[in-house]
Amino acid sequence: MIATIFLQQANFIDACYIVAFSLFIYGMSGLTGPRTAVRGNMIAAVGMLIAIIATLLTPHVLSGSSTPWLIALGLVIGTAIGLPAARNVKMTAMPQMVALFNGVGGGAVAIIAWIEYRHHFQSGLSFWVEKSQIPTLFAAIVGSISFWGSNIAFGKLQEILPGRPIKLPGQSAINGVLFVICVGSAIVLAAGVHSQALFIIGILFAAALLGNMVVLPIGGADMPVVISLLNAATGLSAAATGIALNNTAMIVGGMIVGASGSILTNLMAKAMNRSVPAIVAGGFGGAIAAPAGAPGAEDRGPVRSTSAQDVAIQLSYARQVVIAPGYGMAVAQAQHAVRELERALEAKGVEVKFAIHPVAGRMPGHMNVLLAEADVPYDLLREMDEINPEFPRTDVTLVIGANDVTNPAAKNEPGSPIYGMPILEVDRSGAVIVLKRSMASGFAGIDNPLFYDPKTALLFGDAKQSVSDITSEVHAL
Amino acid sequence: MTTITEIAILVLAAFVGFEVISKVPNTLHTPLMSGTNAIHGIVVLGGLLLMHEAHGVLEHALLVIAIAFGTINIVGGFVVTDRMLAMFKRKPDLPEAAAPEELEGGGK
Numbered sequence: 297m298i299a300t301i302f303l304q305q306a307n308f309i310d311a312c313y314i315v316a317f318s319l320f321i322y323g324m325s326g327l328t329g330p331r332t333a334v335r336g337n338m339i340a341a342v343g344m345l346i347a348i349i350a351t352l353l354t355p356h357v358l359s360g361s362s363t364p365w366l367i368a369l370g371l372v373i374g375t376a377i378g379l380p381a382a383r384n385v386k387m388t389a390m391p392q393m394v395a396l397f398n399g400v401g402g403g404a405v406a407i408i409a410w411i412e413y414r415h416h417f418q419s420g421l422s423f424w425v426e427k428s429q430i431p432t433l434f435a436a437i438v439g440s441i442s443f444w445g446s447n448i449a450f451g452k453l454q455e456i457l458p459g460r461p462i463k464l465p466g467q468s469a470i471n472g473v474l475f476v477i478c479v480g481s482a483i484v485l486a487a488g489v490h491s492q493a494l495f496i497i498g499i500l501f502a503a504a505l506l507g508n509m510v511v512l513p514i515g516g517a518d519m520p521v522v523i524s525l526l527n528a529a530t531g532l533s534a535a536a537t538g539i540a541l542n543n544t545a546m547i548v549g550g551m552i553v554g555a556s557g558s559i560l561t562n563l564m565a566k567a568m569n570r571s572v573p574a575i576v577a578g579g580f581g582g583a584i585a586a587p588a589g590a591p592g593a594e595d596r597g598p599v600r601s602t603s604a605q606d607v608a609i610q611l612s613y614a615r616q617v618v619i620a621p622g623y624g625m626a627v628a629q630a631q632h633a634v635r636e637l638e639r640a641l642e643a644k645g646v647e648v649k650f651a652i653h654p655v656a657g658r659m660p661g662h663m664n665v666l667l668a669e670a671d672v673p674y675d676l677l678r679e680m681d682e683i684n685p686e687f688p689r690t691d692v693t694l695v696i697g698a699n700d701v702t703n704p705a706a707k708n709e710p711g712s713p714i715y716g717m718p719i720l721e722v723d724r725s726g727a728v729i730v731l732k733r734s735m736a737s738g739f740a741g742i743d744n745p746l747f748y749d750p751k752t753a754l755l756f757g758d759a760k761q762s763v764s765d766i767t768s769e770v771h772a773l
Numbered sequence: 774m775t776t777i778t779e780i781a782i783l784v785l786a787a788f789v790g791f792e793v794i795s796k797v798p799n800t801l802h803t804p805l806m807s808g809t810n811a812i813h814g815i816v817v818l819g820g821l822l823l824m825h826e827a828h829g830v831l832e833h834a835l836l837v838i839a840i841a842f843g844t845i846n847i848v849g850g851f852v853v854t855d856r857m858l859a860m861f862k863r864k865p866d867l868p869e870a871a872a873p874e875e876l877e878g879g880g881k
Contacts, residue, residue, distance in 0.1 A: 317786075320812055321789055321790075321793060324793050324794065324797075324808070324809075324812075325793045325796070327797045327801055327804065327805055327808060328793075328796045328797055328798070328801075329798070330800065330801065330858070330861040330862060331862070333801060333804065333858045333861065334855060334858045334859060334862060337804075337808055337851060337854045337855050337858055338855070340808065340811065340812060340851070341811070341847075341851040344811070344812070344814065344815065344847055344851070347815060347818060348817065348818065348821070351818045351821045351822060352821065354822070356825055357821060357822060357824070357825055358825070359825050360825050362833070363824050363825045366824055366833055366836070366837050367820075367821060367824055367840060369837055369840075370820060370836070370837040370838070370839070370840025370841045370843075370844065371840060371841075371844050373837070373841040373844070374817075374840065374841040374842065374843065374844020374845045374846075374847075374848060375844055375848050377841070377845050377849075378844060378845035378846070378847070378848035378849030378850075378852070379848050379849065379852060381845075381849050381853075382848065382849040382850070382852035382853035382856065383852060383856070385853060387857070387860075390803055390807070390853075390857075393807070393849075393853060394803075394806050394807055394810060397807070397810040397845070397846055397849060397850055398810060400842040400843075400845050400846060401810065401813045401814065401816060401842065401843070401846050403838075403839075403842050404816045404817070404819070404820065404838075404839040404840075404842035404843045404846070405816050405819075407820075407835045407836070407838060407839040407842075408816060408819035408820060408823065408836075408839050410835070411823050411827065411832055411835060411836060411839075412819075412823065414832065415823065415826055415827070415828075415832075523806070524806070527806060527809060527810070530813050531809065531813050534813045534815060534816045535783060535786075537816060537819050538779075538815075539776070539779045539780070539783065541818075541819055541822055542774050542779070543818055543819075543822070544774075544779075544782055545815060545818065546815050546816065546818055546819065547779060547782050547783050547786060548782065548786040549812045549813065549815035550813060550815065550816075551783055551786035551787050551790055552786060552789070552790040552793070552794070552809065552812060553790075553809040553810075553812050553813040554787070554790065555786075555787055555790025555791045555794055556790065556794040556797075556805060556806075556809045557809065558791075559791065559794050559795055560802060560805070560806065563799075652799070654799060659802075659803055659806065660799070660802035660803060660805075660806060661799060661800060661801060661802030661803035661804070661805070661806075662803055664799070664800040664801070664802070664803065664861075665803045665804070665857055665860070668800075668857070668860040668861045669860050671860075674800060674861065677800065679799055
């Protein structure tokens, strides 16, 4: 009896969706540890496959002569683009990749909401108006914002667009107006105005502009927050589409993504001691423009530059060395060279640890992926709270392409734009060596007093080259 | 299904999501993001469900794009996450043989 009900098609398909979202949750819970994570990812992928097959088995989904071909076309195009991209992307380019994936997800949601709207308006179902209008409008707005915002974020990370904040005069006022247009039009539509086809395009368009305007003024250093936030937005819009389409797998899947994005957004914002609204309202832009009161570079005294050979000597005779990597390591693709240096130092009996700031790099966990790629054992990696008490016991700290996350101004200079941000307290170690391309300040454009500290020495040059030079000098000793 | 049931599912999913994801260590946050990218590819179902109801070239073309976008997410997301997570596994000597190709792609 139960078996027959279960196999009736509608129930069977709903049951498949339940299996699918259970596998999503179970798979994601595998991500709590590196050992179980690969399997967890596979389990989630199986869940996705089940959801897609169940959808294709739904009555009428494949009806019509061209429908199966068009569906196949979409699936083939998507695979043809997604697979090589995922196989070939460099680990250093992961932030761009994630931003782009976020964008296409948001774009898909916006398109689906648009079609949904067109279709149901034309068929004039009054039931639909009550039930699905609000989630569909929500999905249209958030999906469109996410699509355009993510593409801008991608452009900035890929350096197609300048990474520095781009601001228009009256930016927040314009954003406010656009937001009101989006929400206002949505309310008008839900209340049942006649020129509906136009309104939905207007909403998508205003949301697109808003997405552009919100992300353009955000500086490169705030990218971890932006990417997480867009991730959350895409997830929520997918969940809203799920409600509109009565699809439990979409509701649960979307909501998991929404939860994940929200958690990461909060973590990143906390790690920068900044509120999410402040970041969305416009980067470090305003703060850099007014450096008044903060001592200028010329007041700080000279910087001391050093040579690879000196660094090698210092490192080789240290008891404990901490390496603090940042975005510069990613840009220079220096992770493998860093691993070589770590091995060389360990061979000399030096204890090497890595200090990972939560917002080092351009996305959450960016440094961990790069170091994992280079085979650095993850028990050498220390989070900020663990490593900070160790700095006084550290002989030499090697800062590789990290700037703002090591900037003591965050602790000592209440006038600094990053004042209050928790940092890696590298200035408390015995000596600091900073690998830098040039004296240009970091992405946030904030001067770093660390460079002028008497116990700091700077080694200029490409990070990868510098690290390799140091390593060969260490071997030569 | 009633709207209220769906909202109940939504709320419960939010709690489960927060519970599960907050246990993910910082180390794995990048794979977490790409993994959730793959999961929001679930929107592809929307494209699949609407295709047979579509009228005209515009709607069909848009839905093909939406399905392609969703598929990019699913395929790209799961594959790149798998690639990343494989690096986090502590490598004994065996997978070393499979690694060089990966390293070449990633560490140029």
